[in-house]
Amino acid sequence: NAGVTQTPKFQVLKTGQSMTLQCAQDMNHNSMYWYRQDPGMGLRLIYYSASEGTTDKGEVPNGYNVSRLNKREFSLRLESAAPSQTSVYFCASSGERGYNEQFFGPGTRLTVL
Amino acid sequence: EDQVTQSPEALRLQEGESSSLNCSYTVSGLRGLFWYRQDPGKGPEFLFTLYSAGEEKEKERLKATLTKKESFLHITAPKPEDSATYLCAVQGNDYKLSFGAGTTVTVRA
Numbered sequence: 385n386a387g388v389t390q391t392p393k394f395q396v397l398k399t400g401q402s403m404t405l406q407c408a409q410d411m412n413h414n415s416m417y418w419y420r421q422d423p424g425m426g427l428r429l430i431y432y433s434a435s436e437g438t439t440d441k442g443e444v445p446n447g448y449n450v451s452r453l454n455k456r457e458f459s460l461r462l463e464s465a466a467p468s469q470t471s472v473y474f475c476a477s478s479g480e481r482g483y484n485e486q487f488f489g490p491g492t493r494l495t496v497l
Numbered sequence: 498e499d500q501v502t503q504s505p506e507a508l509r510l511q512e513g514e515s516s517s518l519n520c521s522y523t524v525s526g527l528r529g530l531f532w533y534r535q536d537p538g539k540g541p542e543f544l545f546t547l548y549s550a551g552e553e554k555e556k557e558r559l560k561a562t563l564t565k566k567e568s569f570l571h572i573t574a575p576k577p578e579d580s581a582t583y584l585c586a587v588q589g590n591d592y593k594l595s596f597g598a599g600t601t602v603t604v605r606a
Contacts, residue, residue: 424598426595426596426599427584427596429594432593434592486543488533490540
């Protein structure tokens, strides 16, 4: 099992460009999440999907959109990148919307110039 | 709003020198408190889940404890391979995780 995979690992964008971060899990988990991690701050939830076909906003959703393509895949889109979106992005999944731990991917380091 | 504060921000230890990390939290209806380990350039790796005050869990040199307001991660006789950032997170009634900023532990041989 690969667990949670993310692509790309690194990306540099210019202000105003768009891109999609891809995430896939092979653990048959129902719930998937997108976080961003910035220096000196904890991981902050951008969007989550409790189950296939549903998505909800997290703590910092502005400037992002998501798509739960199927049970395995959950993508994060930046329509018009801004320097404030420079961050490390992590995707995670969990078995149930409850007590189970979340498993994280290796992250995407994004720089917006 | 759920809040998590971790202290200290950084901890430098000599190999074999035991110490503790603190995680203070406020949450509406604690469903679980999670500890993760994060190595540089990698995603967080799950360590423990604690559900109620008084609960303790151990894994190798790590032991996590929980009270109604805080959790401690005790590192006993640490080794250089225990060097990492340790993250604490709480899950409240809305099922979302709120993370602390982490404690970076460096263990010198």
